[in-house]
Amino acid sequence: MVVAPSRSYTQVEISFTNAEVLGIDPPLRESGDIEGSPGCVLIGTEGRRIELKKGVIAALRHIHMHPRDAEDFGVTAGERVKIRVPGERGLVFENVIVRVAENLALEMHIDMDEGRAAKVVDFQLVELIKY
Numbered sequence: 001m002v003v004a005p006s007r008s009y010t011q012v013e014i015s016f017t018n019a020e021v022l023g024i025d026p027p028l029r030e031s032g033d034i035e036g037s038p039g040c041v042l043i044g045t046e047g048r049r050i051e052l053k054k055g056v057i058a059a060l061r062h063i064h065m066h067p068r069d070a071e072d073f074g075v076t077a078g079e080r081v082k083i084r085v086p087g088e089r090g091l092v093f094e095n096v097i098v099r100v101a102e103n104l105a106l107e108m109h110i111d112m113d114e115g116r117a118a119k120v121v122d123f124q125l126v127e128l129i130k131y
């Protein structure tokens with residue numbers, strides 16, 4: 001999937017299940033921190049190939065927040081918090097990084113492995129717990 005806005009580098013975020021299937025060992029990193037990460041070959045639907053020397057990571061779970069949200073929650077950019085997901089498969093995600101910027105809406109980003117483990121659904125109400 002290609003996401004916008006475009007960046008000056010190419011990054012591929014995969015889950016650890018994807019990684020096992022692909023035989024890649026990605027480091028767990030914040031988006032943009034790709035130094036020393038493994039590369040891969042991307043092949044498009046029309047056969048175009050791009051070989052990346054680096055850029056494959058497993059993304060650290062994080063929450064995007066507008067500064068108003070951060071103020072409401074009493075958290076700051078870069079802070080790590082816990083997120084409790086309620087429900088039968090509920091669990092607490094630890095080390096969720098808070099990202100704050102004027103152009104960010106309140107949204108938590110986790111990968112498919114994490115989401116499925118807790119049976120998270122879009123727009124699910126969760127609880128932010130400070131350390």
Ligand SMILES: [Zn+2]
Nearest residue numbers: 062064108109
């Ligand atoms: Zn994100």
